Amino acid sequence: MSGRDDMSRYAVVTDSYFDGERHHTDCPYTVVIEQGKITAIVAGDSSRELGNQDIPVKKAAFIMPGLVEAHCHLFLDGGQLEFNARTEYLNVSGEEMLAVARSNIAANLAAGVTLVMDAGDRYGVNHDIRLESRLVTVRSAGWALRRPGRYGGFMAREVGSRDEIAAAVREISRTADDLKVILTGIIDFKAGLVKGEPQFNVEELRFIVSLARELGLRTFVHCSGVAGLDVAVVAGVDSIEHGFFMTSAHLKSMADQGIAWVPTVSPVNFQLQRPELAGWDEQTVTNLRRIVASHLCHIAMAADLGVPLIAGSDAGSHGVPHGKSLIEELVFFLKAGLPMSTVLRSATSLPRIRWGAESAKIEMGYKADVIALSGSPCDDPRHLYSVKAVFR
Numbered sequence: 001m002s003g004r005d006d007m008s009r010y011a012v013v014t015d016s017y018f019d020g021e022r023h024h025t026d027c028p029y030t031v032v033i034e035q036g037k038i039t040a041i042v043a044g045d046s047s048r049e050l051g052n053q054d055i056p057v058k059k060a061a062f063i064m065p066g067l068v069e070a071h072c073h074l075f076l077d078g079g080q081l082e083f084n085a086r087t088e089y090l091n092v093s094g095e096e097m098l099a100v101a102r103s104n105i106a107a108n109l110a111a112g113v114t115l116v117m118d119a120g121d122r123y124g125v126n127h128d129i130r131l132e133s134r135l136v137t138v139r140s141a142g143w144a145l146r147r148p149g150r151y152g153g154f155m156a157r158e159v160g161s162r163d164e165i166a167a168a169v170r171e172i173s174r175t176a177d178d179l180k181v182i183l184t185g186i187i188d189f190k191a192g193l194v195k196g197e198p199q200f201n202v203e204e205l206r207f208i209v210s211l212a213r214e215l216g217l218r219t220f221v222h223c224s225g226v227a228g229l230d231v232a233v234v235a236g237v238d239s240i241e242h243g244f245f246m247t248s249a250h251l252k253s254m255a256d257q258g259i260a261w262v263p264t265v266s267p268v269n270f271q272l273q274r275p276e277l278a279g280w281d282e283q284t285v286t287n288l289r290r291i292v293a294s295h296l297c298h299i300a301m302a303a304d305l306g307v308p309l310i311a312g313s314d315a316g317s318h319g320v321p322h323g324k325s326l327i328e329e330l331v332f333f334l335k336a337g338l339p340m341s342t343v344l345r346s347a348t349s350l351p352r353i354r355w356g357a358e359s360a361k362i363e364m365g366y367k368a369d370v371i372a373l374s375g376s377p378c379d380d381p382r383h384l385y386s387v388k389a390v391f392r
């Protein structure tokens with residue numbers, strides 16, 4: 001992988017490409033990049049003419065916009081599998097956490113991810129890494145919101161009354177790119193369901209969403225289980241994160257309202273793949289298998305109904321390392337039966353459009369934010385795992 005390219009003018013000749021919306025497969029293409037901007041895309045291999053003009057030419061088998069990881073926690077190392085070490089880690093210094101975040105950024109870049117959304121941490125590592133990360137753009141939610149004593153201690157601040165909620169949203173909005181709300185707990189795998197009532201009711205969540213919008217922030221909501229989904233969908237949040245125990249009725253309403261879904265299959269799938277680590281018994285493994293299978297079914301349904309599906313891995317969670325887990329998430333979408341162009345959109349143009357982030361479209365006049373793979377994922381999805389260069 002070539003990393004940053006400092007040459008002010010160069011060209012990439014590629015066999016085929018995905019521009020962020022559709023595939024271009026007719027012939028080789030020459031993409032000219034000047035001062036970081038795409039200034040020409042022409043059909044054919046122009047290597048010789050460009051060579052005569054002393055313009056360096058790089059060869060690629062396939063190029064596409066840099067990938068987007070829509071849900072991760074940069075301060076956490078998802079590859080750390082020891083439960084004790086994960087707990088002890090929460091007491092290390094900010095500098096040590098920042099070092100972990102730096103290596104997570106490097107892992108994202110190695111996987112072709114050039115934009116990540118951090119979904120919350122209480123230590124402020126997400127804001128710190130946002131300041132220094134260059135080749136990977138970081139969006140940071142800062143602190144999330146949760147109810148006192150409820151799930152989300154490692155990423156959220158506690159809010160009680162409406163006044164407290166309003167004050168917290170205003171304070172978070174001063175430094176955050178998006179607002180993260182913890183609406184439900186996590187799945188109780190043993191019971192095979194989400195325990196407890198949602199942390200906020202419809203009125204409260206509506207209030208949070210509308211205040212956040214007034215302040216220019218979209219609201220993305222940690223939510224699993226039918227009770228939480230009922231609240232999130234009626235309150236009209238911008239995005240539902242995780243969304244386990246999804247139903248077709250919720251998906252229909254999400255499609256009508258344009259609510260996005262980031263289904264984060266990876267953390268639950270890891271529990272299914274490595275049940276011995278947490279000591280899950282047979283019944284729990286059966287629950288896990290059912291939950292993952294149903295999730296993939298609903299992902300297919302979401303695509304059919306037109307729900308904006310966005311890829312995010314929840315990297316940093318137990319068994320979910322940064323970078324390659326986003327690719328696994330794309331593979332889950334493929335496994336659910338989604339066409340490759342829908343899958344690639346879910347991790348390129350769609351999140352950037354919805355978040356108002358700078359476009360990475362491969363088209364004349366756009367900023368170069370391009371990755372090269374070893375081949376077209378349409379020919380073989382395994383090419384998604386093989387990033388050869390990042391042109392940014």
Ligand SMILES: [Zn+2]
Pocket residue numbers: 071072073119314
């Ligand atoms: Zn998360």
